[in-house]
Amino acid sequence: MKNFLALNLAFLLFSFVATGKDIIKVKNEAELKTAISSAKPGDEIILSNGIWKNIQIKFDSKGTKDNPITLRAETSGKVSIEGGSDLKIGGSYLVIRGLYFRNGYTPSKSVIDFHIDSSKIANNCIVTDCVIEDFTQLNRVRSDHWIEFWGRHNELSNSYLSGKSNQGPTIMVILEGNEQINNYHKIINNHFGPRPRKGGPHGETIQIGDSGTSMAPSYTTVEHNLFERCDGEVEIISNKSNNNIYRNNIFYKSEGSLVLRHGNYCTIDSNIFIGDENSDFMGGIRLINTGHWITNNYFYKIKGSEFRSALAVMNGVPKSPQNRYNQVTDAVVAYNTFVDCDTPWQLSVGANMDKSVVLPAQEIRSARPTRTILANNLIYNSSDAKAPIKAYDKIDGILFKNNIINTDYESKSEPKELQKNSFTLNKQSDWLYVPTANYTDVYNGFDFETIAKDIFGNDRSTKNSVGSMVFPVDKNKGQINKKDFGTSWFSNEAQVATPKTIQVNTQKELIKALSEASSNTIIELKSGTYKINESLKIDKTITIQSKDKKNxxxxxxxxxNNTAAFLMLPKGNLMLNAVILKGNNNQNAFTTKEKEMSAAYNLKIANSEISQFDYVLKTYKDSFSDTIAIDNSIIKNCKNAINLAAENDDLGEYNAEFLFITNSKFDNISNNILDYYRGGYDESTIGGNLVFDNNSVINSGKLETSGTLLKLQGIVNVTISNNIFSNNAVKTIAVLWGEKEQKESNNKIDNSGEFRTEQNLKQKMMY
Structure with missing residues (x-):
């Protein structure tokens, strides 16, 4: 046996040497450049384990189909690419494996780029088993792409990408020039981890093409990927080219949709969309343009509406400019299942039905869907539900055939869009409901025989059923195993630190505790006065609270002057509870950094009192908060309260996603209570959210030059209710956006101006 193994080892070694293949291990940038310049088909270049910092790799080589050239980590995950670093690939049949990009950002326009320049474009190259984590620009509006596809037949596989918080799609497929069309790229078996809310447009996870190249054929396949909490913006995937395939992907609690924004003849088949009860922003598929087939998809608790509904079929713009909305024509939506979704079918979305609103011609979305069919779909509700269909215009261009629902439903049109059938589904997992029988009365439309399998690969030719799956269903279906996606060596299961409480008695102890604390630390203050002379920096999750809530x-x-008691840094999360915070009228209570706010912060104030500041919260350009919450607190004797109006370039950006102000009192605020601004209107971006409830505002606004107490320019979702406004020296409490159905309710107003509604609020269109 030993002789046999020795002979085989000798044979393999002889074969390797005889074919001229080399294994070259490199330890620094100079050795790497030399190895790349001399690489031959079949060679392996191995990066030594360790940190490779501030390195820009140009992998310019030519392998062959049978003998590619490989650039890989000595041990997958043990080679960290850090600092200002990137990787550009030019040539053919190249493989990159096992690299870990972290603790830095690209100095160019992309982290991994399938081209070096216009003369060195990658073809038949693979990036696999790699991780890009939090490799994000210091400035959130500086744009880049983490993966940029050029050329043809390139692949990203078995990789993990997470944490991009700056502008630009995580993956961008370029279609400029004939070298890039008909590219047949593959994006397969990847795990796209959380992408945080960006606070504006240009936060897609994948974009294939752009408006200018949207009529070009791409033939890109996006298959068997997990999209986990990809919340960057309304479009998780933005399709802007022809003939792409989206198949067998899972969208898990992601606030957005798979959007066929431009381009034609795409296939969306056998994908799973999983939502929950807690978000109105989780979407499904948005349909625009011509010839798409949407089949075998499963939607669970998708609660979004309009642009983010489970199925949104858009109205188009007649003779649409290339960057707007083309009419939906010749589309097929068949064999899909919708379980416990709120109004899952929203049709003619975006129709301009209010005739009093005057819009330019390129904005009038009056082209209704036509020559489109919805057939063999199943809608199931486990309890009473909202109406299953909402139409924003006539839907006479859509043919409805053999769609069934298990709850009562009345249609005013003939034929009825849905047929009542008292069928049942069994709950097989937290999110998967499976049929107990097949519903074989299916509509056989043109080319429907090409829908040969169901969502789990079962054959439809021998037995068929309405909905995405055919009975029986494998009992092992319904579980998401993250190990099936991404790399073999990386896990995003974070270890949550056990909260630790530190009690302090002096300002010196407070400063020391804050600087040394780990995330999730609670700092308890003994009753007394703490004199703070320098800003307290918050860059982790911290709670600061009084030990004695009554004292x-x-x-x-x-x-x-002009400094802040608390300086909010990227990833800083502060809860201030039961604390009295005082200034001397010339500083701010809370501010963000003026530059390099690479990631969002969160600020929560409860049961506290804040007084004698210039601003309670002052934000700077490019800063962003996911959530700001003020509850049961008193804010008094300040010049300004909350300022979220630093994004003034009118490019759709804004400074906070969610703002909750509840059960609180504002007294003697010289200027406005709130300045919350979003300029540059993109109607598909659903952002800026305010809840102002059960507060009292008195004796404020006497120096406010705008005459408005709550300034809300361009904020989309606004609730102002159950408040008291008394003796405020303003003409207007707030201007509400009538087109967005903003309303105030149950507010008591005494000598404080009035609410005003503007139906056609003046907004600069971004496009």
């Missing part, structure tokens, strides 16, 4: 600790900030 609150006092933080007295005596720092320089």
């Amino acid at each position: 609150k600790a006092i933080l007295e900030y005596n720092g320089a």
Whole structure:
């Protein structure tokens, strides 16, 4: 046996040497450049384990189909690419494996780029088993792409990408020039981890093409990927080219949709969309343009509406400019299942039905869907539900055939869009409901025989059924195993630190505790006064609270003018609870960094009192908060309260996603209570969210030059209810956006101006 193994080893070694294949291990940038320049088909270039910092790799080589050239980590995951680094690929039949990009950002326009320049474009190259984690620009509006596809027949597989918080799609497929069309790229078996909310457009996870090349054929396949909490913007995937395939992907609690924004003749088959009860922003598929087939998809608890509904079929713009909305024509939506979704079918979305609104011709979305069929779909509700269909215009261009629902439903049109059938589904997992029988009364439309299998690969030719799956269903279906996606060596299962409480008695102890604390630390203040002379920096999850809630600790900030008691840094999350915070009228209570706010912060204030500041919260351009919440607190004797209006370039950006102000009192605020601004209107971006409820606002606004107490320019979702406004020296409490159905309710107003509604609010269109 030993002799046999020795002979085989000798044979393999002889074969390797005889074919001229080399294994070259490199330890630094100079050795790497030399190895790349001399690489031959079949060679392996191995990066030594360790940190490779501030390195820009140009992998310019030519392998062959049978003998590709490989650039890989010595051990997958043990080679960290950090600092200002990137990788550009030019040539053919190249493989990159096992690299870990972290602790940095690209100095160019992309992290991994399938081209070096216009003369060195990658073809038949593979990036696999790699991770890009939090490799994001310091400035969130500086644009880049983490993966940029050029050329043809390139692949990203078995990789993990997570944490991009700056502008630009995570993956961008370029279609400029004949070298890039008919590209047949593959994006397969990847795990797209959480992408945080960006606060504006240009936060897609994948974009294939752009408006200018949207009529070009791409033939890109996006298959068997997990999209986990990809919340960057309304479009998780933005399709902007022809003939692409989206198949067998899972969209898990992601706030957005797979959007056929431009381009034609795409296939969306056998994908799973999983939502929950907690978000109105989780979407499904948005349909625009011509010739798409949407088949075998499963939607669970998709609660979004309009642009983010489970199925949104858009109205188009007649003679649409290339960057707007083309009419939906010749589309097929068949054999899909919708379980416990709120109004899952929203049709003619975006129709301009209000005749009093005057819009330019390129904005009038009056081209209704036509020559489109919805057939053999199943809608199931486990309890009473909202109406299954909402039409924003006539839907006479859509043919409905053999769609069934299990709850009562009345249609005003003939034939009825849905047929009542008292069928049942059994719950097989947290999100999967499976049929107990087949519903074989199916419509056989033109080319429907090409829908040969169901969502789990079962053959439809021998037995068929309405909905995405055919009975019986494998009992092992319904579980998501993250190990089936992404790399073999990386896990995004974060270890949550056990909360630790530190009790402090002096300002010196407070500063020391804050600087040394790990995330999730609770700092408890003994009653008394803490004189703070420099900003307290928050860059982790911290709670600061009084030990005795009835005898609150006092933080007295005596720092320089225009500084802040608390400086919010990227990834800083502060809860201030039961604390009295005082200034000297010339500083701010909370601010963000003026530059390099690479990631979002969160600020929560409860049961506290804040007084004698210039601004309670002052934000700077390019900063972004996911959530700001003020509850049961008193804010008094300040010049300004909440300022979220630093994004003034009118490019669709804004400074906070969610703002909750509840059960609180504002007294003697010289200027406005709130300035919350979003300029540059893209109607598909559903952002800016305010809840202002059960507050009292008194004796404020006497120096406010705009005459408005709550300034809400361009904010989309606004609730102002159950408040008291008394003796405020303003003409207007707030201007509400009538087109977005913003309303105030149950507010008591005494000598404080009025609410005003503007139906056609003046907004600069971004496009």
